Amino acid sequence: MIGRDGAVALTVRDGLAGLTRYFRDGGIETPGTDARLLLAHVLQVEPGRLIIMADDPLKEAALERAYVLGARRRDREPMSHILGGREFYGRWLEVTGDVLDPRPETETLIEAALRKPFNEVLDLGTGSGAILVSLLAEKGEATGIGTDLSGRALAVAEKNAEALGVGERAGFLESDWYAGVAGQFDLIVSNPPYIAADEMPGLAPELAHEPRMALTDEADGFSAYRIIAQEAPEHLLPNGRLMVEIGPTQGAVVAAMFREAGFDSVEILPDLDGRDRVVAGVKPRE
Known part of the structure; x- marks a missing residue:
């Protein structure tokens, strides 16, 4: 395209x-996708509109703004941090x-949880609230509580709950797993x-930008599951589900671990790539 002054625009x-070339040269695994997301963000349009434009x-x-943000991506900062968020389960x-x-x-966990009805949900280690607020958004009559050790994480989760219109049905508690959780x-x-401590050095550099305590238990990767499975029956109604x-x-x-804790109908569910992704079980009726 030639501009009014004869220069190439x-x-x-x-x-x-x-x-795209900038990201590819920087070793980014998805250069085209990241370039579209970033430029659309700068232009304040949906990524799909770039084709029309x-x-x-x-x-x-x-363009300068895009490259300033692009430099952060080349430094392996997650795209969600640069954009301020991401789409999850359509929201x-x-x-x-x-x-x-x-x-x-x-x-995968959201899909599995929605296959059967529920009224009250507890999300342990809620983080951004992604799981809890998505479930409440899908189930208009349900209520839930999200717990987390991080007060800053809970603040993000509360914002997401309000933004998705489920704030009145969601409560948040600064808690070490079940500590302070009442009711069933x-x-x-x-x-x-669930990442073992000795696996952390070999992970993608993007993970250095995420809270370490949300990634590893600083042990064998199973510590949280032991607590969650062992104490879940006390906090579940009969026929309640743990996922x-x-x-x-x-x-x-x-x-x-689920079977040892007394759960029935224990199953391992795959994600879309066929990899084991969710373990689910049901508390027996009393």
Whole structure:
């Protein structure tokens, strides 16, 4: 495109191509996707609109802003931190460095939990509130509590609950797992820290920007599951369900913990890639 002064004017297509090369040269695994998300964010449009806008002129200030943010991505800061959030289960959630970045794999737990009715849900280690607020948004009559050790994480979760219109049905408690939790629930869910301490050095550099205590138990990766499984029956109604996200190699061990704690109908559920992702069990009727 030629500008009024005869100079070559950059288009949205040019900016997208340049950002993609910038990310690819920086070793980013998904350069095209990240470039689209970032440029759309700067232009304040939906990523899908970039196709329609491909031949539109791109202001120099917008391109400079994109590269300033792009430098953060090249430093392996998660895209959700740069954009201020991410889409999870069809809804936009605020994400900061105080919470775990919600992964698409966690939607497997949401899908499984929604297969049966529930009225009261407890989300242990709620973080951004992704699991709790998504479940409450899908089930208009349900109420729930989210616990977390981090007050900053709970503040993010509260914002997400309000933004999704479920704030009046969600409560948040600064708590070490079940500590301070009263009453019984018909559904308990959790995505606890399950990475073993000795596995941390080999993880993607993006994880250095996330709270360490949301990633690892600083032990063998199973500490949280032991507590969650052992104490769950006390906090579940008869026929209540316990569902946890797991690492893809942890299914058999966590399922054994559920059985030892007295759960029936224990099953290991796969994610969309076929990897073990959720362990579920049912508290027997008394």
